[in-house]
Amino acid sequence: MSKNFNIDSDNDYNHWFDSPYYHILYENRDYKEAKKFIKKILKYLKLDKGSKILDAACGRxxxxxxxxxxxxxxxxxxxxxxxxxxxxxxxxxNLNFIIHDISIPLKSKFDAVFNLFTSFGYHNKKKDLDVLHAMEKNLKTGGIGIIDFFNINKIKKDLIENEIIIKKNIKFNIKRKVNQDYVNKSISFKDKKKQYNFNEKVNALSLDNFKNYLNNTNLRIQEVFGDYHLNPFDSDKSTRLIIILKKKSQSNK
Ligand SMILES: C[S@@+](CC[C@H](N)C(=O)[O-])C[C@H]1O[C@@H](n2cnc3c(N)ncnc32)[C@H](O)[C@@H]1O
Incomplete structure (x- = not known):
């Protein structure tokens, strides 16, 4: 029997991230990388100790x-x-986790809202904007937002269309495609005699696309970094697109 899953519609987008196979395939997305980046970014932000931070789409x-x-x-x-x-x-x-959709504002306000490691762009444009509006609403005035996304130009340049990765005796067959709207990754494999087919579709957003989105919000770009060492963003070479935002004043949207 073959199972097909998508994360590109609002009803079933969560299957891949919720499945144990996502974590098997990406076991190298580790805590060491997160630790280094967090130390660096918090040193840069200089937030007061005890500040309230929301990790929007925190994974594990x-x-x-x-x-x-x-x-x-x-x-x-x-x-x-x-x-x-x-x-x-x-x-x-001082550390809590809840199941919650990042496009729906919470009741409390935060000094900073982080959206890290490509946790944006999984839905349609309206929902992308909802995520930004929720970020805005969740922030105190003067609060800081961070969006850490891939650099679409680098993705297009370095695209490996077909790849096989073996993890825990499972042979993951990965096919990638990029067009002007999406980066699409299909992941197929067999485990315990069952065939699984997952699909991960992320909007192909550039810095200009983010700027257009942000024009609809009260979030203003403070700085743009191009990697986890906080080097400046270079649209040809950077591995990441890390946008630092500041909330001006509350909009009515
Ligand atoms: C690539 S993972 C990154 C997770 C985490 N930030 C990390 O670095 O380990 C993307 C995450 O976004 C979550 N996600 C996608 N859409 C979401 C939404 N609308 N609300 C909450 N979480 C969402 C997925 O469940 C997944 O955990």
Whole structure:
């Protein structure tokens, strides 16, 4: 029997991230990388100790855990029930996790909202804007937002169309495609005699696309970095597009 899953419609987008196979395939997306980046970015931001930080689309909480260790109060939110269940094992009075959609504003306000490691652009344009409006609403005036996305130009340049990755005896067959709208990755494999087919579709957003989105919000770009070492963004060479935002004043949207 073959199972097909997509994360590109609002009803079933979560299957891939919620599946154990996502974590098997990307086991190298580790806590070491998160620790280094969080140390660097928090040093740059100079937020007061005890500040409230929202990790929007936190996955299993690798960044949230590091942020809390450095003296901040953290709430991690994600729609993946399995990831939140795992993250909750690390909870303490300054570190909490809940299942929540990042496009829906919370009741409390935060000093900073982080959206890390390509946790944006999985839905249609309206929902992308909802995510930015929720970020805006979740921030105190003067609060800081961070969006850490891929650099679409680099993705297009370095695209490996077909790849086979073997992890835990599972042969993942990965096919990638990029067009002007999407980066599409299909992941097929067999496990315990069952065939699985997942699909991950992310909007092919450039810095200019983000600028257009942000024109509809009260979030203003403060700085743009191009990697986890916080080097300046270069649209041809940078591995990441890391946008630092500041909330001006509350809009009515
Ligand atoms: C590439 S993973 C990154 C997770 C985490 N930030 C990390 O670096 O480990 C993207 C995450 O976005 C989450 N996600 C996607 N759309 C979401 C939404 N609308 N609300 C909450 N989480 C969402 C997925 O469940 C997944 O955990």
């Amino acid at each position: 909480g690798r960044h949230s855990i590091e942020i809390e260790k450095l003296g901040y109060k953290v709430l991690g939110i994600d729609l993946s029930k399995n990831s939140i269940k795992k993250a909750k094992k690390n909870e303490n009075e």
